[in-house]
Amino acid sequence: MTLFVLLRLRAHRVLMAASLVVVLLATTLLATLALFAQSVGDAALRHALGDQGGSGATLVVGTEVPAGQEETADRVVRREAAASFGGLPVTVRAFPQSGTYALPAGLGGRAAPGGKPDLTQFAALDASRVRVVAGTLPHGSAASGPLPVALPQRVARQWDLAPGAEFEVTDRAGGKKLAVRVTGVYRPADTTDPYWQADPLRGRGARTVSFTTYGPLAVSTGAMASGRLAAGTSSWVAVADTRGVRTGDTGALRRASVAGAERLRTEAALGGSARVRDGLPELLDRFATTLGVYRSTLLIVAVQLVLLALCALVLVAQLLSAERAGHTGLLRHRGASRARVAGLAGAEALAVVVPALVVAPLLAGPLARLLVERSSLADSGLRLAYGATPLVWLVSVGFAVVCGVVLTGALAAGSGAGRGRAGALPGFLRAGADLGLLVAAGLAFWQLAGQGPRE
Template identity: 50%
Template sequence: MAGFTAFVLSRARAHRLLLTAAVLAVLLTTAVLATLTAYSGAIGDAALRHSLRDPRTAAGTTLVVRADIPAAGRAAADAAVRERARTAFDGLPVIVRGLVRSGPYALPRALQPAAERSGDPGLTYFAALDPAEVRLVAGRLPRPTATGELEAALPRSAAQRLRIGPGALLTLEDRLDGPRARVRITGLYRPARADAPYWRLDDLGGRGVRKVDFTTYGPLLADPSVLTGGKVSAGQTAWQASADFSTLTTGRTGALRGAVRAGAAALRTAAGAGGTAEVSTSLPDVLDRIDRSLLVARSTLLIAALQLALLAGYALLLVARLLSSERAGETRLLRARGGSRARLAALAATEALLLALPAVAVLLLAVGVAVAQAWWTGRRGSVRELRAGDAG
């Protein structure tokens, strides 16, 4: 065996320039192809997660449920929706936020400019908002009250338009022919992030004021007991389920798409048990757009990889042809001295291993470096997004 190995090495030294050219062609081609493949997969995952967290598409990736539910059935509907929503994203971590609102109320005419008091009154409504989505800017948050006077906080933008602040006492007329509501304004608030997907649940989008046919101000942030205790008229209940996509990979998008569609149907049934329900999400469409974009990017890389593989193949064929010409006489001499075809094939296979083993080592190294670089790139992007979100 030692003699066989020495003979192979001596043959390699005799044609070292051609073999060096072959080794370099194999190494460079293997390194580039491995890097392209690994980088494409890792960057594809990072691009997928970045796109789903982008503020321009984040709102569409949520599941929004709206239902008109009688007050007596709200607790059961809330429990059912939250349970179904947590399984609607193919096992990804899910956060469910809710917004319970009252029916419409008319604001006092005295808050309108004198020239507008003959028209339609300004409207508002009570809502129990997610505490994490609001920031108090003046006064204090409302608390439950035992008297007939309710407490509420008003959006800062609405307070500026109405020229009222903490301490104001308002008498609101129920537009659904219910009883009047006396409300003490205890504070002013603003959205923690005006572009947060949560504010899709609010008819005013977190802006505090909206004018269409009527001018609507609000919502009046109230304690949840006000909305569930029958102190105000019943309105729509809404939920929003959002998933954490930090562990999502491109290989799971198909399963996620199917799970979201099945989950939307299940949520419609769960929320509609006590009334009518509407479920909406754009996540399947968003995933389709991302898949198409990734397909285009991967096709571009595939074309470059095929071109490189063809060039490497041509180079190896040229080297093999030159090496065959150089060794034609040597091969005839070995056959004349009794060398069998199997022996000559073993020599060729051993020389091929001398070329392949370095290529395998470079392949493993290139894959590791490419994956690490892609992971670091995706991580830096996530950190920048989190910092931007905290700043907002």
């Protein structure tokens, strides 16, 4: 049978080659389009999550931790933060703060407006998030004597203070005075770092409304835990590593984020009223809308390509069927059943679609790379995955199967020379080719009309 099929292919090699070219080109273009769409979608999602200093993949938790629950609260936040990002790698940094303290009137040579004292807070900062400008960061427990602190650079300039200076602050709640000694000056390493979302001043060092709040004044972790400072808000900033996230993960990621935030708000170890800021669900919702528009545009292009390819394949197959009508009729007269004729047609269709199925996914990567390099995406620094992904193979297999079915039906349709060219194909295929061309033309017109003139 194999030799017989090869002889039939050789007898009409021009038309069979035309069928192969149509199937190969269409399958390759569809595979490239699928790879491009998937890669751009994944890259766009990672870019969206990492935009604005990574705030999209950031969870900020703040609460007044009940006395004696500090370690438990820290463990709970770290556990729930990991669960909230659906298994993505997560880095959690603590940002413990004291209560508010009143500054001496006229500190830095300026009186507070309206007679209201300016305020400040103390915080145990992560040393990796700051840069020391002068002196050193505080260390040790500082159980007695003036409390060692490091000033923000902006505050040190405005107050005209340097390492070694001392002053007193007053607890706003209890009225207790606290002596402070400056050991150093620092500045945020990067004010866009998600870490500074836990700081009410966002790393700027000062904020003025009807009075000015300065800070935070950096203290050591030991000093924060020593009990010398008024109790304040404990905050945590969790940042997820989104380099491995894909568009297919967004649904599970959103559900995990919503559930994790709800658990944190009601967690007893956090006082049952934790303040949780998580912009991930809203960001994913906006991204899903944008992705839907993007995919619908590509889907229109894909549908047009499929229809045009199938129409071209049907026309080539119709010519081939007409050429073989006499040979097919002779086989039927010699006793070949319809199943036998269909089997031969299927074998010939396989000879066309199998090479396209194998080659198309392999060509999709280089073509996608060329498409990116020749577009504005190359200037944006976007990096795509160029491998043959499961989606690429799925698209290639699906379209190859459709082409194989269409080609088999067309090749098996001819049953005799008397039927002629018009009768070489079944009625649904003849009508389908015409309707397919009309649909493709309609989609193209709608797409162009939708773009319209733009200013």
